[in-house]
Amino acid sequence: MDTQLAASISMLAEFLDSLPLAVAIVDADGHYVYYNAESARLDDCLAERALGRSLLQVYPGMNQHSSTLLQALDSGKRYHNQYQLYYNASGKPVHQVHTTLPLSNADGAVIGAIEVARDLTEVNQLHERFVDLQQRLHERLPLNDYGIVTCDPAMQKLVQQAQRLARTDVQVLIYGETGTGKELFARLLHSQSARAGKPYLVLNCAATPEQLFESALFGTVKGAFTGAEDRAGLLEGAHGGTLFLDELNSMPLAVQAKLLRALQEMTFRRVGASREIRVDVRIIAATNESPQDMLRRQHIRPDLLYRLNVGYLTIPPLRERRHDIPLLAHAFLARHGKLTGNRVQRISPAVLERLQRHSWPGNVRMLENIMLRSLIFCENGEELDFVLLEDDEQTAAPRPVAASMPPAAQSGTQPEVDEASGTLDEQLAGFERQLLLHYLRRYPNLSEAARRCGLPRATLQYKMKKYGIRLAQQVMDD
Numbered sequence: 001m002d003t004q005l006a007a008s009i010s011m012l013a014e015f016l017d018s019l020p021l022a023v024a025i026v027d028a029d030g031h032y033v034y035y036n037a038e039s040a041r042l043d044d045c046l047a048e049r050a051l052g053r054s055l056l057q058v059y060p061g062m063n064q065h066s067s068t069l070l071q072a073l074d075s076g077k078r079y080h081n082q083y084q085l086y087y088n089a090s091g092k093p094v095h096q097v098h099t100t101l102p103l104s105n106a107d108g109a110v111i112g113a114i115e116v117a118r119d120l121t122e123v124n125q126l127h128e129r130f131v132d133l134q135q136r137l138h139e140r141l142p143l144n145d146y147g148i149v150t151c152d153p154a155m156q157k158l159v160q161q162a163q164r165l166a167r168t169d170v171q172v173l174i175y176g177e178t179g180t181g182k183e184l185f186a187r188l189l190h191s192q193s194a195r196a197g198k199p200y201l202v203l204n205c206a207a208t209p210e211q212l213f214e215s216a217l218f219g220t221v222k223g224a225f226t227g228a229e230d231r232a233g234l235l236e237g238a239h240g241g242t243l244f245l246d247e248l249n250s251m252p253l254a255v256q257a258k259l260l261r262a263l264q265e266m267t268f269r270r271v272g273a274s275r276e277i278r279v280d281v282r283i284i285a286a287t288n289e290s291p292q293d294m295l296r297r298q299h300i301r302p303d304l305l306y307r308l309n310v311g312y313l314t315i316p317p318l319r320e321r322r323h324d325i326p327l328l329a330h331a332f333l334a335r336h337g338k339l340t341g342n343r344v345q346r347i348s349p350a351v352l353e354r355l356q357r358h359s360w361p362g363n364v365r366m367l368e369n370i371m372l373r374s375l376i377f378c379e380n381g382e383e384l385d386f387v388l389l390e391d392d393e394q395t396a397a398p399r400p401v402a403a404s405m406p407p408a409a410q411s412g413t414q415p416e417v418d419e420a421s422g423t424l425d426e427q428l429a430g431f432e433r434q435l436l437l438h439y440l441r442r443y444p445n446l447s448e449a450a451r452r453c454g455l456p457r458a459t460l461q462y463k464m465k466k467y468g469i470r471l472a473q474q475v476m477d478d
């Protein structure tokens with residue numbers, strides 16, 4: 001092996017071994033000179049079986065053209081983020097994305113090549129299951145119950161506009177901050193359209209790995225790339241119905257170009273296919289960036305934007321429709337009361353006032369989560385008289401120490417002492433109970449609460465039992 005290559009490997013081996021990525025290095029003759037533990041796991045091949053042997057011996061199925069490591073050696077070419085599906089030594093399919101670079105010495109001569117790969121097998125399986133489940137479930141979803149709760153005149157007008165748009169067949173772009181209800185509007189558009197009985201499928205672009213977009217949208221044919229199977233994509237699955245593209249601004253521009261072509265022609269090819277497929281799909285897209293910002297930051301192709309925003313809806317943030325807050329809060333009380341086994345019927349005026357004053361950066365979803373969390377911890381029979389809002393803690397006026405933050409967080413303040421409220425032990429116990437409640441309300445996950453209190457989980461459970469703190473099991477269990 002080249003002495004420079006050997007020196008570099010021995011210097012970096014410990015670091016490369018600790019990476020959660022598969023790393024393999026070949027020398028100028030294509031023999032493995034480094035093969036880390038993650039490579040061995042992915043390939044299901046012992047490092048000892050690979051080291052010192054030529055790549056083509058270890059993988060007889062590969063050849064000079066299909067191996068990017070050998071290509072990098074041969075042509076000095078670099079490969080970035082290449083998606084590949086292959087079968088490992090025990091016949092298991094492995095989805096990976098790799099980057100392969102030639103390694104050169106000080107004179108510029110190629111002395112080897114390195115490949116770094118990320119395992120996408122699990123992500124891919126989850127993604128395929130998600131697409132399949134959506135296709136199977138679409139008929140059972142209660143899409144007619146789109147459940148938009150509002151008393152705000154601007155929102156009511158928006159619902160009417162959406163109902164009018166639903167009766168047409170134009171593409172619609174929905175803009176609104178996160179959690180404002182964009183998906184609810186997308187469902188309304190589908191469920192009140194002539195496509196209502198047909199599939200309604202969703203692709204969350206922000207949650208889709210870049211390499212899986214094309215196969216998710218267009219599907220694949222057997223042999224499109226090593227190991228590819230015959231699979232329909234979402235466009236085919238949504239034939240006759242609607243495809244909702246959530247967080248469209250996260251879709252790579254190259255995929256947007258292909259989507260635009262498919263929308264213009266209403267035909268496309270599965271990845272690797274020569275046959276064109278004709279579909280009839282209505283696209284509804286959502287984004288949490290304004291069209292102007294998307295264009296400025298180059299998060300959308302202008303031609304795709306103009307194609308999609310024939311119908312355009314802007315959903316106002318919750319802070320701009322404060323009258324909706326009490327209505328939504330009561331709606332969530334009713335929706336989640338059953339789930340939490342709670343009999344709470346009312347919300348106290350003080351809580352309603354605090355809810356209405358809050359800025360709601362996470363909009364309706366945040367309000368829903370806060371209501372659910374407060375219901376779980378509500379100890380007062382029929383009225384919700386407590387709600388914990390994150391930023392209240394930073395802005396609230398100082399409270400008596402027993403009901404607020406731990407003393408360590410209050411450097412310099414004196415606790416209020418009330419000698420009539422019990423012995424020292426009783427007062428300390430009361431204070432400890434308050435502190436535990438504070439952490440448990442703030443961190444409904446038991447392990448997280450224990451970590452934040454600096455207690456072992458079992459000790460926290462013991463103390464909860466001691467102080468009679470009982471919590472809804474489904475939320476506390478992690």
Ligand SMILES: Nc1ncnc2c1ncn2[C@@H]1O[C@H](COP(=O)(O)OP(=O)(O)OP(=O)(O)O)[C@@H](O)[C@H]1O
Pocket residue numbers: 147148149150176177178179180181182183184185246286288328364365368
């Ligand atoms: N007007 C509303 N009435 C009732 N529930 C609502 C309303 N708006 C939003 N919600 C609820 O809030 C949650 C978030 O809504 P949704 O997923 O539609 O928001 P989004 O804008 O699509 O969010 P994101 O940008 O994160 O994808 C959902 O549980 C939804 O049911």
